[in-house]
Amino acid sequence: MTIDSPVVPLSHLDHLWFQVSGTLCNLTCHHCFISCSPKNRSFGFLSLAEVKRRLDESVPLGVKEYYFTGGEPFLNPDMVAILCETLKFGPATVLTNGTVFKDEWLETLRDADSNSLFSLEFRVSIDGFSAETNDPIRGEGTFDRAMRGVMQLVEHKFLPIITAARTWPDEEETQVVGNFERMLKEAGYSRPRLKILPTLQLGAEEQRTCGYRETERVTPAMMESYDASLLVCEHSRIVTDRGVHVCPILIESPDSLLGKNLEEAAIPFQLKHGACLTCYQYGAICSNVSSGSVARSS
Ligand code: SF4
């Protein structure tokens, strides 16, 4: 069955993303939508020089914010220097699993944040409010390690956004969110910020579930009266070591690679992937807004 798919133009390049650690991660979460792992090197690191080149390229285009993801961004040895450099250009957000921080990195980043006109945000992925609920998804011992990372950030006066993939029934949402908030406060994070995300049926999660059915697509009729600015691809692009892709979710799809530079990649994109339906349903993917919407998981 072929479904006619709507096309979304890039209205303005507001957000520039970097797949800064490629597909390399120290964890192997069961729901990772790009199957990142300690062995997955299908996408490589971005160097400080490459990020600097893209930051310079982004200025005349009026980019307003920068985002860093992976894999685990802090496996990239240039990561601290990259964030310090980015804070000269605009606000930066890094999506991390929180398990590999060194205090000296956070001291450097605290200084860079304090001395910048722009802010540095951290999003830390934790998928349950206890080891019992998190570790079956993210790996044994990861709850304690990620919470240690959260507290390192808090000690360095950052207010991390905790992101959790929704792996519980809808009717339990209020209770789960309450449990998260209580756990974070008891740990010493007095002003916790929490963002709940839907899972995307791609990568490792596609293996775990059945993936998207062919009928699960956005149609042109669905886009009538829909605010397309809720979709990341309407105002963002992502740089990988292969070039510039449409969005952080689809980098493994060959059609997501739009060009070698930001200008080439400023072209419309056809929403023909199952993941586009998840974006459509939840909206505001990847924004830092703490809400019940969807965001890119680290
Ligand atoms: S997955 Fe989401 S952000 Fe990516 S092209 Fe589809 S709608 Fe746009």
Ligand code: SF4
């Ligand atoms: S979900 Fe995040 S932390 Fe887990 S394997 Fe994927 S990139 Fe790594």
